[in-house]
Amino acid sequence: MGKSELRYSDFETYLPSYKFDEKQIQFFKDAFKIITTNKDTSKVTCFSSRCGIGKSTFIHTFMHCCVGDDLWNGRHEPQGLVVITDSIKRLEELSNNIKDRLEAEKEWGEIFREWGIEDHYKEFESSVIVLKADEPFKEQLIKQHYRPIVLLSTQRYFMLTESVRKQLFTFSYKGTSLKRDIVIFDECPQFTETVTIDSDNLTRIESALYKGLSDEVLDKEFVIREFKTFKDRLLDQMDEKEKLLKDSNVTLYWKDERYSSITPNDALLFSVISDNIESLTKQYNRIMKDMLCLQELAKNGAIFNSVKKKHGNYERSFVMVVDNRDYFYIGKDKKFFVFDATADIDPRYDLDYVEIISGEKYNKPLNMLVTNIKMSTSKNVMCKNNKKSIVTTNAIKTYLKKKQKNGIGKQRDILVVVYSDLINRFKKDFKHVGYFGNLKGFNDFKDLYRMAHVGMNRFPNMAYFFIHCGCNMQVYRDLMEMTEEESLVFFDSLGKNHNKQYEGIITSIMLRCMLADFEQNIFRLAIRNYENADNVHIWTFYNTDDDLYHDLSTMIEDRYRSYGALFEYEDTPEELKLEKVKSRKPPKGKDITNAQKIIKWREKLPPGTEYKVQTLLKETELSDKQFQKVKSNNEIVAKIFENDRTDKKGYYRVS
Numbered sequence: 001m002g003k004s005e006l007r008y009s010d011f012e013t014y015l016p017s018y019k020f021d022e023k024q025i026q027f028f029k030d031a032f033k034i035i036t037t038n039k040d041t042s043k044v045t046c047f048s049s050r051c052g053i054g055k056s057t058f059i060h061t062f063m064h065c066c067v068g069d070d071l072w073n074g075r076h077e078p079q080g081l082v083v084i085t086d087s088i089k090r091l092e093e094l095s096n097n098i099k100d101r102l103e104a105e106k107e108w109g110e111i112f113r114e115w116g117i118e119d120h121y122k123e124f125e126s127s128v129i130v131l132k133a134d135e136p137f138k139e140q141l142i143k144q145h146y147r148p149i150v151l152l153s154t155q156r157y158f159m160l161t162e163s164v165r166k167q168l169f170t171f172s173y174k175g176t177s178l179k180r181d182i183v184i185f186d187e188c189p190q191f192t193e194t195v196t197i198d199s200d201n202l203t204r205i206e207s208a209l210y211k212g213l214s215d216e217v218l219d220k221e222f223v224i225r226e227f228k229t230f231k232d233r234l235l236d237q238m239d240e241k242e243k244l245l246k247d248s249n250v251t252l253y254w255k256d257e258r259y260s261s262i263t264p265n266d267a268l269l270f271s272v273i274s275d276n277i278e279s280l281t282k283q284y285n286r287i288m289k290d291m292l293c294l295q296e297l298a299k300n301g302a303i304f305n306s307v308k309k310k311h312g313n314y315e316r317s318f319v320m321v322v323d324n325r326d327y328f329y330i331g332k333d334k335k336f337f338v339f340d341a342t343a344d345i346d347p348r349y350d351l352d353y354v355e356i357i358s359g360e361k362y363n364k365p366l367n368m369l370v371t372n373i374k375m376s377t378s379k380n381v382m383c384k385n386n387k388k389s390i391v392t393t394n395a396i397k398t399y400l401k402k403k404q405k406n407g408i409g410k411q412r413d414i415l416v417v418v419y420s421d422l423i424n425r426f427k428k429d430f431k432h433v434g435y436f437g438n439l440k441g442f443n444d445f446k447d448l449y450r451m452a453h454v455g456m457n458r459f460p461n462m463a464y465f466f467i468h469c470g471c472n473m474q475v476y477r478d479l480m481e482m483t484e485e486e487s488l489v490f491f492d493s494l495g496k497n498h499n500k501q502y503e504g505i506i507t508s509i510m511l512r513c514m515l516a517d518f519e520q521n522i523f524r525l526a527i528r529n530y531e532n533a534d535n536v537h538i539w540t541f542y543n544t545d546d547d548l549y550h551d552l553s554t555m556i557e558d559r560y561r562s563y564g565a566l567f568e569y570e571d572t573p574e575e576l577k578l579e580k581v582k583s584r585k586p587p588k589g590k591d592i593t594n595a596q597k598i599i600k601w602r603e604k605l606p607p608g609t610e611y612k613v614q615t616l617l618k619e620t621e622l623s624d625k626q627f628q629k630v631k632s633n634n635e636i637v638a639k640i641f642e643n644d645r646t647d648k649k650g651y652y653r654v655s
Contacts, residue, residue, distance in 0.1 A: 049359025
């Protein structure tokens with residue numbers, strides 16, 4: 001039998017026998033219809049449906065549909081498919097057929113073999129290939145030519161050369177050449193990239209050329225000699241440009257007008273690299289990607305960025321915004337789809353060739369409470385190894401331990417999400433700790449109901465400006481036309497948020513990025529389970545008195561309140577106020593403040609201990625006048641005694 005259209009009835013056949021919600025089923029039907037009928041290759045179609053809707057289930061089941069089989073006189077010719085995801089773990093899950101086979105065998109019983117259903121699962125195994133980084137790529141390219149379904153990582157896809165990609169989109173079936181004309185991205189693809197070239201990249205390329213080119217390569221000497229000359233030239237330029245401002249960071253658009261290529265013969269250079277790409281990639285897997293960027297840098301320049309550290313070290317690099325539009329074959333013979341829950345708020349999707357399909361109709365009420373604790377939790381406050389940082393960290397840990405102590409059963413554990421620099425501080429006290437930028441796509445915490453979101457995943461202004469450039473390449477091209485002096489002034493004002501033209505744009509992009517990141521993080525919890533009805537509680541720690549974070553809170557409320565989420569706001573916690581009192585520097589000539597004396601004395605008493613003020617005064621050697629003055633001037637000390645007060649006159653009890 002020849003090719004016939006993909007049918008939803010086939011999809012239903014291979015859909016796992018889970019109890020799906022009717023809205024999930026509707027999502028499966030809608031997504032299937034769009035993928036099989038939407039042939040508009042001028043647009044990349046993005047499904048923005050909430051985390052937990054079942055997109056991984058959909059993709060995996062759709063893969064089964066693409067396998068040609070003879071079930072009920074169905075399709076025999078396979079549908080070519082490429083699936084790209086940002087996680088190796090996800091690739092393994094999508095390609096795993098063992099679980100499906102066991103469930104199908106259990107579901108169908110005796111007819112599993114009698115009706116040939118088993119044959120489908122055998123065919124699935126021989127139809128899918130995962131392109132892995134630890135296997136020889138040439139061998140994988142040969143194998144994939146006979147497999148209709150190819151899976152690979154996002155990073156790997158955007159490092160493929162045009163010639164390799166050409167091979168990726170065709171396969172052979174019974175001697176006939178067929179197309180893989182449906183491409184699915186699981187999570188956000190790299191529509192644009194901010195590529196950084198520093199001395200480390202240059203050294204790794206040079207080393208790869210030395211080690212990866214055999215002595216039999218005719219032009220090895222030319223390639224190594226000329227690249228070293230180019231490398232040294234770039235490093236000299238770094239030395240020169242970073243000295244333009246003695247004590248400040250330097251950012252400017254740089255171009256060496258003396259040269260327009262890496263070597264006198266770039267055609268030869270790239271010919272050698274292409275002919276030896278297998279051995280070179282083993283030495284440095286980004287070599288072709290970086291070399292193409294260096295070719296662009298030599299021709300059109302790049303942004304030079306020097307960050308000067310207080311301890312005297314420098315971070316120096318060239319930064320380029322690279323448009324990956326060609327990787328999506330706009331208007332050609334392949335249709336690209338993206339599944340990303342936050343595509344509707346992520347600014348990286350603000351592109352003229354991107355179409356976003358709202359997933360709002362698939363949403364369900366969220367039994368979620370978000371509590372904001374007002375306190376400063378920026379990287380600058382939290383990640384320095386100083387007294388203020390330690391005090392703030394300890395206050396948060398004390399606050400959360402109290403919440404943990406009050407938790408019952410499955411509502412007890414708390415997932416703490418922090419900056420990567422703080423992982424070890426919190427791991428000492430909490431079982432479940434994750435860090436910003438490393439949670440998206442992971443389901444390890446789907447049985448947890450509480451999260452502490454300490455700070456927000458915020459980057460320097462420049463990072464958001466690069467996102468803006470990626471969506472508006474003309475902005476980046478305009479930089480090329482500036483003189484170095486003009487670009488120096490431009491980037492200085494941008495970094496200080498003094499550029500009125502871009503201030504609002506950067507703030508908007510920043511807020512949208514933080515909101516998207518926040519949503520991806522909170523949906524690691526039990527709310528990602530579509531059927532979850534139990535309450536999920538999220539504590540956010542940031543200062544809502546700050547205009548930026550006030551606006552962020554408003555955006556969070558606007559996004560989730562319509563689905564039943566509740567919000568509350570707490571003042572700076574007593575734990576932090578207490579820690580600040582305890583860490584306060586005493587007056588000259590004293591080792592400890594009077595407030596610290598009182599707190600220190602009380603903290604030595606076990607919970608439930610009754611005490612009298614007279615005892616405190618005697619043992620701390622404070623006068624009643626000194627005690628009353630501390631109570632009057634220090635709200636924390638006053639609060640302690642208010643909480644400890646008993647009905648018994650003159651007596652207090654440690655609460």
